[in-house]
Amino acid sequence: MSVDRELDGPALLAQLRGWAEAEGFSQIGVADVDLGSAEAGLVDWLSNGFHGSMAYMAAHGLKRARPAELVPGTLRVITARMDYLPRSTPDGWQAIEWQRLARPGEAAVSIYARGRDYHKVLRQRLQRLADRLAEVVGPFGHRVFTDSAPVMEVELAAKSGIGWRGKHTLALHREGGSMFFLGEIYVDLPLPTTAPVEPHCGSCSACIDICPTQAIVAPYRLDARRCISYLTIEHDGPIPVELRAAMGNRIYGCDDCQLVCPWNKYARRSTLPDFDVREPLDSATLLELWRWGEAEFLSRTEGSAIRRIGHARWQRNLAVAMGNALRAGLDAGIAQALRAAREGSSELLREHIAWALAPR
Structure with a gap:
């Protein structure tokens, strides 16, 4: 990448x-x-093994904190926020989600998915x-990312x-909570930077206190190996026995730390139909989803982030949730369905079915 041109930075930013x-x-x-201030924390996080089996987190070393090494020639990173609450999300949506988590026979899928x-x-x-x-400035060097490369989003x-x-x-955003996705465009254009905002968590520890598995081991420090989102999505082996009960009916991801966050009273609904809820992901019972064979799982999750975990992990997660329901x-047929499978x-x-059926 290289660029040598005069830019009207403020005008370009307004257009963007x-x-x-x-x-x-x-x-x-x-x-x-310049993400130099984040390097020590990244090294410490990796050295503690908090990334679990996500070997890709360590594979690129400090490139994650050095955008110009990941994409040579990068001068700036355009960052973007996209809200994802479905358009039909009702007022009081947090209470509705807490109620779902309190119904052990109902499947809880993270809202974003x-x-x-x-x-x-x-x-x-x-x-x-x-x-x-590019239509305005001419060809320029760039790469687009969204949770898809060693990027410190x-x-x-x-x-x-x-x-x-x-x-x-x-x-977190004061006027948007945390229910949003992030994306980046690495560019070789000397665009004007935008200023950071002051943090506003204060003494609040609600997210730390609510985590079912105590995965937030300190403020701003997550042990992914204990995180339900990691366990149900990224981890492909057995779910640690000592964490299974705490998973409750969460079968794909976990929203607890966001549901409890005071700032999410300002979370915004998406303007896009893409994030509208696909049936039956906001109302299915565990038993309904357990009955999906692999072909139905692939059909139902086509174009969904859920498909990436595959049918085997999907069933593993359901078996744990069904054990917690028992x-x-x-019961309502849960034990019979587990035994039949x-x-x-x-x-x-x-192994997960045996755990689910074991008397306690």
């Missing part, structure tokens, strides 16, 4: 914001590439932003004023 709004983004920022795969949505729209920019978002890093490690005194199951699934 207009284009971004038309694409469904709610905020645009620009960060420089109930619609279309955000990777696809953001990547396409970020690329269109880059294309619009929250650090870049905080540096560019998209929000601040909350104690749960997610980005322990809560609910035991024969012919993989070793991984058999």
